[in-house]
Amino acid sequence: MTLPHLFIFLLGYLVLPLAHGQTVKVAVASNFIAPMKHIIREFKKENGHHISTAYGSSGKFYAQIKNGAPFDVFLSADQHKIQTLENEHLIVTGTRFTYAIGTLALWSNNTQFQPVNLAILTNNKFDKLALANPKIAPYGQAALDVINSLNLSTASAKKWVQGENIAQTYQFISSGNAEVGFVALSQVMQQRQNTPHSVFIIPKQLYRPILQDAALLSRGQNNQAALDFLAFIRSDKVTAIIESYGYHQPQNISLSESHQ
Amino acid sequence: MNLSNDDFDAIGLTLRLASTVTLILLIIGTPIAWWLARTHSSWKGFISALVAMPLILPPTVIGFYLLIAMGPNGYIGQLTQSLGLGILPFTFWGLVIASVFYSLPFVVQPIQNAIEAIGKRPLEVAATLRASPFDRFFSVVLPIAKPGFMTAAVLGFAHTVGEFGIVLMIGGNIPNETRVISVQIYDHVEALEYAQAHYLSAIMVLFSFFALLSIYTLQRKQVSMNISNERQG
């Protein structure tokens, strides 16, 4: 390599991050941590953008975004908060889309309750039933749908213990304090020790779909990295990753719905 | 102010929890404080550290371990089950036990300081005036250290009211049982019910201010009590 070549190479090396390496700041619902990490690895392989992520509850992110938090993209755990932000003109119009649909599972860490199935609920033999707070957590709302669909709400209400988020709900069951409870399929899939016996996937007709929406926030509308990231999320490759973590995609749902 | 019934329930529960915890803490904290103030034992450092641990431990750590320990496979859980009490997480008494542990240093330390400030002399004097150990405690220690005890009570109460992380871990959000104000506020915020979150939060702000105000007033009293004690000596 001649000296001028080397010079151009070094120059290029300095300029490159400026040309390609913009930063996108993403707020991510905590139920999506595992797939998100996987997605970031793939995203980084494909381009030079920097991506910085914050994980937390969607309600908190909503409050923060409303009060000027510097996020470019928001992957919410539900649809409602993104819709509210849309009504408040805090997202870029037309960028809202469903990136994942959660799958609700009934799970027990207690061998006496395995194999897990809906009969456990209808028999009402458990002491404590864990679910996420239906008021604030989409998986909790879905769990409540299931309980209502099975007409168990009066019988079981006294036995409910509510986690403030789905991770906490998982903890209640994992520690054995609740014998059984509703969690996200994505959570139980991450834990190798869970056997097929310990998990029961709730039939979709028993609850309204858990739609997790994402959007480009107003702050990120001119951020190329943000746009690239959103496009990347919708790519087939990422769709496959998301599904491998126990989520569905809208097109699959509509397919399954058309079958019914 | 349009607080919902749930909000009022949370307020009532919180007051009930904090009063219960404060009472228990005064009863068990006093002998611990007494021992720490008087002992020359080599265990003093060990016990002090143990008591003070909640001061620096994140509540989530305490909550996490309590959840495991009080669970069906934990030591406490096995004990409570063998006593026929079931398991404690998601119950009022589970929260009481967690809060007692969590708020212990806030009660022990002011009492310990107050007892240390009294010194041995007034107790010896009382003994020479035929006061039994029990009598000495109520006729001398309690009145002289009263501001210390009141500070301890206010701190213990306020700290229990302000508790959040542990309740989140072991509470289970059960109305009238474990859904305290701080959790209720959290839920309001998460559910984007900001008006109600504001009302409850404002109540907490006022409460905290007046709790601290009373503590600083009490501390001035204790200081003047100690000064008059020393001036004599």
Place this chain on the structure above:
Amino acid sequence: MQQQDIIVRFKTSQKHFTLNVDVKLPARGITAIWGQSGSGKTTLLRCIAGLEKAQQGMFKINNQEWQNANLFLPTHKRPFGYVFQEASLFPHLTAQENLDYAIKRAPAKTSQDTYDKILAIMGIENILNRHPQHLSGGERQRVAIARALLIQPQLLLMDEPLASLDHKRKTEIMPYLEQLNLHFDIPILYVSHSIDEVARLADHIVALENGHVIAQGGLLEVLSKIDSPLDIGEKTGAIIEGKIVEKDSTWHLAAINLANNKFWFRDNGEALNKTVRLRILARDVSIALSQHQDSSITNKLPAVISDIVADQKDVSMSLVQLEIDPGQLIARISNKSINTLSLNKGSTVWAQIKSAAVVN
């Protein structure tokens, strides 16, 4: 018949100090426990009170045991009153409430007479509604003494009750202490490092050094001996007691009978027939072989030399023990004079006393 004794036997070792005391004291009057600081006198008092637990101990007063090998009454079960060195009134109570604290816990009901008498003798009737921080040091100590009396003690323990007071307050409170002994039939153990206080107040003395008793007995006998092991230097001197038999208002003098002579001293206003205690320091006594009439010294008493010892503090001086009738004096004179006057044991001399102080 009741045995009127206090038997004190304590043996205890602390870090750099061992207390080893075995004495029998009269269960009446004031017994001074005297010693330098660090001699163990306060420790001894605290052992008696049960505030400190001696490794071996026995305490008996009037045949009533408080402590022995198998018995240890806790402090609050021992029937004594205690006056601490620094004022020890409860800060949260007024003077009145401090007294009530004792009255409430006394074994029997306090009669109005006793109560009034204690208040009058201690002179605290008008300060009762004040809190301790608004009392002077002397007033606090008087309230503390009254409180110790109101507990109806069989024994009063006083741990340097004057030590924390300045000179003015000491002289102010001293008369109250003297009154104590006169009006209450309670034996008092009085810890002090001040030989002046002891000379003035005590009837009996136990001298401690390094935790051991070095001398004990009647105050007059112990202090008036030249071979007394008490290391009090300039304050070495004899103590004599007598009734005032005459007063001379022209010259402001009073006299007691001593060795068939009138012994004159400055009249401090004591009444005729009152027993007074005089302290005659060794340095104020000189010796003559004949009764000088041309000297400025008023008091000249015939005496016989019973002993002469060298002054430990001064190689040029000796202490001379003089027997008068009744009693003893000590003279501190130079060896040169002893030699010049050929003084020996058994010599008959005249003791010339330059001054004598009434100590009470």
